[in-house]
Amino acid sequence: MSDEFEDMARQLGALLAQRRWLLTTAESCTGGLVAGAVTAIAGSSAWFDRGFVTYSNEAKVELLAVSPLTLHAHGAVSEETVREMLAGALLKSVAHVALAVSGIAGPGGGTPDKPVGTVCFGWQRRGYPATCVTRHFDGDRQAVRAAAVRVALEGVSGLAAA
Known part of the structure; x- marks a missing residue:
C-alpha cells in the first residue's frame, strides 16, 4: 500500500472512530483495494465492518x-447501479456509512459512452440520501484503480467530517 493511501486510511479511521461509526465498502473495479487500504491500518476493526467485492x-x-x-438499463458502471450497491451494503451490514465504486479500469471494456477510465462512486450515511458522482481517469489499469481508491477514500472522509 502506498504511503498516500496509508495516510488517507489512517485519517479516515480517526474520523470514523471519533464518531463511533462503522464503514462498509462495495467494490467492483477496485476489487477490494479500498477495503485493503482501510484494513491495513492497525485497529481498523473498531471502525470497519465489512467489504463486498462484487466484480460480476x-x-x-x-x-x-x-x-x-438496473443493470440491464444502465449497466454496471452507472450511478444508478452504485446507488443500489450502497443500499445493499448498508442493508447487509451494521455500518453507519458506505462507499461503492464501479468502473472500467481497462485496458479493454470501454465504449464510446463509457470509455476506459470511467468510474462511478457513491457514498451514503445510513438514513440519508446517497451522493453519487462519475469521474474519468487517464492512465493504465493500475493508475485508474489507484485514482479510484483515492477518490473513494476522499469521499467517505468528507462524509465523516461533515
Missing part, C-alpha cells in the same frame, strides 16, 4: 440486491 453482475445481484433491471 451476478455478485452485485446476489450479494447487494442490485436489480437486474
Whole structure:
C-alpha cells in the first residue's frame, strides 16, 4: 500500500472512530483495494465492518440486491447501479456509512459512452440520501484503480467530517 493511501486510511479511521461509526465498502473495479487500504491500518476493526467485492453482475445481484433491471438499463458502471450497491451494503451490514465504486479500469471494456477510465462512486450515511458522482481517469489499469481508491477514500472522509 502506498504511503498516500496509508495516510488517507489512517485519517479516515480517526474520523470514523471519533464518531463511533462503522464503514462498509462495495467494490467492483477496485476489487477490494479500498477495503485493503482501510484494513491495513492497525485497529481498523473498531471502525470497519465489512467489504463486498462484487466484480460480476451476478455478485452485485446476489450479494447487494442490485436489480437486474438496473443493470440491464444502465449497466454496471452507472450511478444508478452504485446507488443500489450502497443500499445493499448498508442493508447487509451494521455500518453507519458506505462507499461503492464501479468502473472500467481497462485496458479493454470501454465504449464510446463509457470509455476506459470511467468510474462511478457513491457514498451514503445510513438514513440519508446517497451522493453519487462519475469521474474519468487517464492512465493504465493500475493508475485508474489507484485514482479510484483515492477518490473513494476522499469521499467517505468528507462524509465523516461533515
